[in-house]
Amino acid sequence: MENEHIQEKNNKGQKYTKKKPQYLKYTGLGFQMLASILVGAWLGAKLDTLMKMELPIFTIVFIFIFFIGSMIVLVKNLPK
Numbered sequence: 001m002e003n004e005h006i007q008e009k010n011n012k013g014q015k016y017t018k019k020k021p022q023y024l025k026y027t028g029l030g031f032q033m034l035a036s037i038l039v040g041a042w043l044g045a046k047l048d049t050l051m052k053m054e055l056p057i058f059t060i061v062f063i064f065i066f067f068i069g070s071m072i073v074l075v076k077n078l079p080k
Contacts, residue, residue: 033070040066
């Protein structure tokens with residue numbers, strides 16, 4: 001796995017390259033997954049209350065759709 005590089009300057013103003021740890025990329029993906037699932041849950045709950053549904057059908061469906069979408073994004077971002 002190849003690490004991404006970050007350009008920084010030292011105290012003398014000279015540029016140098018610093019390796020970005022690989023786990024930071026996956027931490028960001030985890031937060032992105034959590035945020036998208038929460039948006040799906042919120043959107044589904046809003047639709048359930050708007051449609052006056054007895055069962056939270058929209059909430060379940062939107063959580064599932066947003067989860068599948070975030071898994072697709074995760075798989076596409078994994079290194080080959």
